Amino acid sequence: MSPRINAQLAFLNEADRLKQVLRATTLVDGSRRENSGEHSWHLALYALVLADHAAPGVNIDRVVRMLILHDLVEIDVGDVPIHSANGQAHGSEATRAAEAAAADRIFGLLPPDIGQDLRALWEEFEAAESPDAVFAKSLDRVQPVMANLMSGGGTWVEYNVTAEELESRVGVKVARGAPRLWEHVRGLTRAFFAG
């Protein structure tokens, strides 16, 4: 028995729990809430399909890797909806500290060389400064917009979100990494917020 393979498999078994972390957003058909595992898959597909919206020099394969990893800390912390607590809970100091502790535990299950590489990618995503991370964040913000549009409003209804709040909490960050995409999707949201 190889301790290294045991550590790799222990991490992958633990990661399975992300399939049970529920997000505020529903599936496109509104039938149930989305979990963070399938959300991460959908975002990786977003990156492959919307690659032509990324800034020059963005490495889509690194973006995909970030998106696969980006929510693992939610196994311990849960999902913090972007529009909850009037938009104040997401990204708070308390949330960030809990997520860092979760990253210590979860990436710490891996052999150190692998754990350090994946942890570094997660931290790059969280920092949202590198071009790859900025594009990854854009996709993470735009995918729930599409789900809300398709399902009749979703979390916008649940949290009484206005067009201005959508722009400041979501649109600005989508536009930062994928400006043409946000211009298009914002156009799609007008009918909902005019209604």
Added chain:
Amino acid sequence: MSPRINAQLAFLNEADRLKQVLRATTLVDGSRRENSGEHSWHLALYALVLADHAAPGVNIDRVVRMLILHDLVEIDVGDVPIHSANGQAHGSEATRAAEAAAADRIFGLLPPDIGQDLRALWEEFEAAESPDAVFAKSLDRVQPVMANLMSGGGTWVEYNVTAEELESRVGVKVARGAPRLWEHVRGLTRAFFAG
């Protein structure tokens, strides 16, 4: 409104349906069946974590791309469990023809340049000949073994699978792309099949 962006988003909305395709395999904790969207995410994570089991020259980023795409045809065809119909249904001519028609429809939603690239990757995965595809297939076969091990037997119990059937339907294909991994995991399965 850009027809190209509309096509990209229409494909991504349609892909959402993969989250509702249920597989025979359960989550690691046995609480419910796994869906093909979250399964695809888990496999992409398998590729990142188990990259050191791939043959020299395997491009892990291409493997990840294949794994993200590999089950999209199930939106139309559903999942065909590997152990169902005494191991005869999976990979049958009828299944392959249905999956090719599904690929025509689903990848055909995309702008042609993107659709052709993704379709080619899916066909490479299905052919299971290139080193990247062989490794991707190994991961697709080993992940349900881990879920069955963790959940007390899972589909092995449901379909009365023997150790010999596991070896011929699953083990041979895991070993083809990741021999050390299968040696380790086969060892883990001995306790179950001896029981």
